[in-house]
Amino acid sequence: MVSPHLSWLDDVRPNPYADQLALGYRRLRFLRPLELEYRAYMLRDSAELKRIALVFALIVWLTFVVVDFWMLAPPLLYGVVAIRLGVAALLVVCGRLLLLRRHTQRAVLLSLACIGCMGLGAAAIIAIGHGQNAFFPYEGLLLVCIAAYFLVGLRLIEALTTCVVVVLAYVLFESLAGLPAAQLFNNLVFLFFGNLIGAVGCYLLELKSREHFLVSQLMRVLADQDSLTGLHNRRSFNRQLTRLWRQAQREQVELALLLCDVDHFKAYNDRYGHPAGDVALQQVGVVLREAARRPLDMAVRLGGEEFAVLLYGIGADEARQRGEVLRQALELLRIEHAGSQTAPVLTLSVGVACRRPGEGVAMTSLFEHADRALYEAKAFGRNQVVT
Numbered sequence: 001m002v003s004p005h006l007s008w009l010d011d012v013r014p015n016p017y018a019d020q021l022a023l024g025y026r027r028l029r030f031l032r033p034l035e036l037e038y039r040a041y042m043l044r045d046s047a048e049l050k051r052i053a054l055v056f057a058l059i060v061w062l063t064f065v066v067v068d069f070w071m072l073a074p075p076l077l078y079g080v081v082a083i084r085l086g087v088a089a090l091l092v093v094c095g096r097l098l099l100l101r102r103h104t105q106r107a108v109l110l111s112l113a114c115i116g117c118m119g120l121g122a123a124a125i126i127a128i129g130h131g132q133n134a135f136f137p138y139e140g141l142l143l144v145c146i147a148a149y150f151l152v153g154l155r156l157i158e159a160l161t162t163c164v165v166v167v168l169a170y171v172l173f174e175s176l177a178g179l180p181a182a183q184l185f186n187n188l189v190f191l192f193f194g195n196l197i198g199a200v201g202c203y204l205l206e207l208k209s210r211e212h213f214l215v216s217q218l219m220r221v222l223a224d225q226d227s228l229t230g231l232h233n234r235r236s237f238n239r240q241l242t243r244l245w246r247q248a249q250r251e252q253v254e255l256a257l258l259l260c261d262v263d264h265f266k267a268y269n270d271r272y273g274h275p276a277g278d279v280a281l282q283q284v285g286v287v288l289r290e291a292a293r294r295p296l297d298m299a300v301r302l303g304g305e306e307f308a309v310l311l312y313g314i315g316a317d318e319a320r321q322r323g324e325v326l327r328q329a330l331e332l333l334r335i336e337h338a339g340s341q342t343a344p345v346l347t348l349s350v351g352v353a354c355r356r357p358g359e360g361v362a363m364t365s366l367f368e369h370a371d372r373a374l375y376e377a378k379a380f381g382r383n384q385v386v387t
C-alpha cells in the first residue's frame with residue numbers, strides 16, 4: 001500500500017520513477033531497467049567525488065608513514081614502508097585512470113581496487129607492526145572501512161563486501177603473525193562495531209541517494225510533460241526544436257512541423273462539459289503520439305486545444321501526407337460533436353511547414369509558416385491540411 005505522503009504519486013502514474021517510489025526500495029534495488037539507469041547516473045554523479053576522495057586518501061595514507069617511523073625500527077620498518085609506497089603507487093595509477101573520461105565506466109572497479117588495496121595493505125602493515133610493537137595502532141583499518149562506506153560513492157553491497165574481505169584478511173595476517181587471541185578478539189570487537197555503524201550509515205545514505213535519483217528524474221520528466229495528455233509541453237518543445245534544428249543543419253536534412261488545432265472545441269466543451277472535453281483532448285493526444293513514434297519525432301500539446309508534431313528528416317510531401325493521416329485518424333475515432341458546424345464528429349485542422357535548416361533560414365520561419373497554414377486551414381472551412 002502506498003503511504004499517505006506518497007499518495008500524490010497516483011496522479012502521475014504510470015511513470016517508472018513514480019512507480020518505483022510507490023513500490024519502495026528498502027532492499028536498495030530498483031526494478032531492472034531503472035537499476036541500470038541509477039548505476040549509470042551514480043557513475044556520472046560520483047566521478048568528481050571519486051577523484052577528490054582518491055587525492056585525500058593518498059595524502060592520509062602517506063601521512064601514516066610518520067606513525068611507521070615513530071613506532072617501528074628497521075628492518076621491519078623497511079618492509080612496512082615498501083608496502084605503503086606500493087599501495088600509494090597503485091593509488092596514483094588508479095587516480096590517473098579515473099581522470100581519463102574514457103575510464104568512467106570502470107570507476108567503480110577502480111575505486112574498489114583502491115579501497116581493497118589500502119585495506120589489505122593496512123592489514124598487512126598492522127600485522128607486521130604488531131610483530132615488533134604491540135601498541136602499533138590497528139585503528140587505521142577502521143579508517144579505510146569508513147572511507148569505503150562514505151568517501152568514494154560505493155553502494156552498500158560493494159562497500160560492505162570490501163570491508164568484510166579486508167577484516168578477514170586482517171584476521172588471517174594477525175593469526176599468521178602470532179597476535180595473542182585475546183588482543184585479536186578485542187580489536188575485532190571494535191572493528192565489528194565500527195563497521196556496523198559504517199554499514200548502517202551507508203545504507204541510510206544509499207536510501208537517500210536512491211530517493212533523490214527517483215524524485216529528481218521524476219521532476220525532470222514532469223517539467224517537460226503536459227499533465228493532461230502526457231505529451232511534451234511547450235517548454236520541452238522549445239528546447240527540443242532548437243536542438244533538432246542544429247542537428248538537422250549538421251546532417252543536412254529537413255524538419256517538418258505540423259500545427260494542429262481541434263475544431264470548434266469551445267462548442268464541444270459547452271455541449272458535453274469540460275470533463276468530457278478533457279477526455280477528448282486525451283484521445284487527440286493518443287492520435288498525435290502515434291504520429292510521432294520515431295526517436296527524434298515529438299508530439300506536443302502547446303496549450304489548450306493546440307497541438308504540434310515535429311518530424312525529423314521529412315520533406316514537404318511526406319509531411320503533408322502525415323498531416324492527412326493524422327487528420328483522418330481523429331476523424332475515424334468518431335468522437336461525437338453535435339455542436340460542430342464542420343462535421344458531426346471531432347475534427348482537426350492542420351498547418352504544415354517544412355524547412356531545411358541552413359544559411360539564411362531562421363528557425364522561427366518554421367513555426368510562422370505552419371501557423372499561417374493552420375490559419376488558412378481554419379479559414380478554408382476546418383478539418384483539412386494546408387501546406
Ligand SMILES: Nc1nc2c(ncn2[C@@H]2O[C@H](COP(=O)(O)OP(=O)(O)OP(=O)(O)O)[C@@H](O)[C@H]2O)c(=O)[nH]1
Pocket residue numbers: 228261262263264265266267269273274275276277278281303304305378382
Ligand atoms: N476541456 C478542456 N477545454 C480546454 C482546455 N484548454 C482549453 N480549452 C478550451 O478550448 C476552447 C478553445 O476555444 P477557441 O480558442 O475559441 O477555439 P475553437 O472553439 O476550437 O474554435 P476554432 O479553433 O476556431 O475551431 C476554449 O473553450 C477553452 O476553454 C482543457 O484543458 N480542457
